Amino acid sequence: MNVLAQVQQAQAKLLRRRWFLRDCGLGLAGIAANTLLANDGSATSQVQNPLAPRFPHFSARAQRVIYMFNAGAPSQLELYDNKPELTKRNGQLPPADLLKGYRSAFINPNSALLGGKFKFARQGKCGMELSEVLPYTARVADEICLIRTMHTDAVNHAPAQIMMNTGSQQFGRPSFGAWTLYGLGSESANLPGYVVLTSGKGTSGGASNYGCGFLPTVYGGIPFRSVGDPMLYLSNPSGIDGETQRASLDALNVLNDLAFQAAGDPETAARIQSYEMAYRLQTSAPELMDLSDESAETFQMYGIKDPKEPSYARNCLLSRRLIERGVRFVQLFHEAWDQHSNLTSGVRVNAGSTDQASAALVNDLRQRGLLHDTLVVWGGEFGRTPMVQGGNDGRDHHNRCFSMWVAGGGIKQGYTHGQSDDLGFNIADDPVHVHDLQATLLHLLGFDHTQLTYRFQGRDFRLTDVHGKIINKIVA
Numbered sequence: 001m002n003v004l005a006q007v008q009q010a011q012a013k014l015l016r017r018r019w020f021l022r023d024c025g026l027g028l029a030g031i032a033a034n035t036l037l038a039n040d041g042s043a044t045s046q047v048q049n050p051l052a053p054r055f056p057h058f059s060a061r062a063q064r065v066i067y068m069f070n071a072g073a074p075s076q077l078e079l080y081d082n083k084p085e086l087t088k089r090n091g092q093l094p095p096a097d098l099l100k101g102y103r104s105a106f107i108n109p110n111s112a113l114l115g116g117k118f119k120f121a122r123q124g125k126c127g128m129e130l131s132e133v134l135p136y137t138a139r140v141a142d143e144i145c146l147i148r149t150m151h152t153d154a155v156n157h158a159p160a161q162i163m164m165n166t167g168s169q170q171f172g173r174p175s176f177g178a179w180t181l182y183g184l185g186s187e188s189a190n191l192p193g194y195v196v197l198t199s200g201k202g203t204s205g206g207a208s209n210y211g212c213g214f215l216p217t218v219y220g221g222i223p224f225r226s227v228g229d230p231m232l233y234l235s236n237p238s239g240i241d242g243e244t245q246r247a248s249l250d251a252l253n254v255l256n257d258l259a260f261q262a263a264g265d266p267e268t269a270a271r272i273q274s275y276e277m278a279y280r281l282q283t284s285a286p287e288l289m290d291l292s293d294e295s296a297e298t299f300q301m302y303g304i305k306d307p308k309e310p311s312y313a314r315n316c317l318l319s320r321r322l323i324e325r326g327v328r329f330v331q332l333f334h335e336a337w338d339q340h341s342n343l344t345s346g347v348r349v350n351a352g353s354t355d356q357a358s359a360a361l362v363n364d365l366r367q368r369g370l371l372h373d374t375l376v377v378w379g380g381e382f383g384r385t386p387m388v389q390g391g392n393d394g395r396d397h398h399n400r401c402f403s404m405w406v407a408g409g410g411i412k413q414g415y416t417h418g419q420s421d422d423l424g425f426n427i428a429d430d431p432v433h434v435h436d437l438q439a440t441l442l443h444l445l446g447f448d449h450t451q452l453t454y455r456f457q458g459r460d461f462r463l464t465d466v467h468g469k470i471i472n473k474i475v476a
Helices: 003-023 027-037 043-048 084-088 135-139 157-166 176-184 242-263 266-289 296-302 312-324 343-367 434-444
Strands: 064-069 120-123 128-131 144-151 194-200 222-224 329-335 374-379 383-388 395-398 402-407 415-417 427-429 454-456 459-461
Touching: 064 157, 064 176, 064 312, 064 343, 120 135, 135 343, 144 427, 144 434, 157 176, 176 194, 176 329, 176 434, 194 312, 242 266, 266 312, 296 312, 296 343, 312 329, 312 343, 343 374, 374 434, 383 402
Parallel strands: 064 329, 064 374, 144 415, 194 222, 194 329
Antiparallel strands: 120 128, 144 402, 374 402, 383 395, 454 459
């Protein structure tokens, strides 16, 4: 018997076994569903379902993540980092020694200093200083940890966004969400484990911000659309009913399963998983997006005027609904903060679009008992310069010092970490590199960031590349 005949005979045996199972009423679809719903953490179920829940390296403080990525580089000097000395020196040139070795993105570094555009006040029992344009964030000051000393290696939007989300300025690395899903799996059988929601403009880094990189594709973020079906082609075309679709999917799964047994390619397993997930999404996704079961008080709390109208606020509410349904990682992308000019009006408008809903999400999670084991992150890719750009009302990119905040999931409450210098130019104490933040968030999810790795092209890669340390001061 030649090789071709042996292969054909083996395939025939496999097909007979599968058709037998289907005719007995069990069906490959039933087996797939049973496997996909398995959550016992066993090696077998993990092989069959790459998204089955898994245990981290050690006991975790957080079980899931909501990451509000406000792209475009929000100005820390108008929002989170009050600098009276900068305001006092408005219009003066920066000290010469401050500019040694400094390279800006667009402006002449020797541009005049620009004082902050808004008033600050102390908020909450903790006395956290926040801008007047953040009245709602002020109400949750005692819940959040404000980090004023973030810094990054990149100085332009696309590489900085990719670095903040993947740990590298290079394209092709897995995102933070993909690493989280790879490490923990998902608790949702009917929705993707990693969902992406967008508002504002499209991000400079594009899909690389939420991609799977060299990890199997099943771990990548799945963008949900703001209008219509959450995903393209979710509804059946005319003339295709549920029974026909199920029969077609069963036949396709037979062929994919044959290919998987022959080659063992994890991408084939991911394809089977994707088809089955798409089938279940036809019921679960419309239910998720239908906000008719939410109260008028909830809409008011988030600042949602029309529940059917796409907005950042609606995405914040959808984030809560997603994690309630077992989704592991939800990421909001809202790019609107690139104020090279029109700084005062731009920051006011952007804060008005995001402040209420961001704070409402924190409050909503707390009231529902979800905040204690959900990490909520708010921030962009870098900050803005203390020097002026665009006449007298704009700021350039600044990667040396910027602000973010984190809440829930084992994070210290009502705490302001680090301090910048008097002009907001450099970090004065307690610096936090991008990799340090990533290492700390992974630690709260139960991972040693140096051990959460994936071998690719002969090297063990990780989210924090070859750097990163846990910032214990921000951990409760």
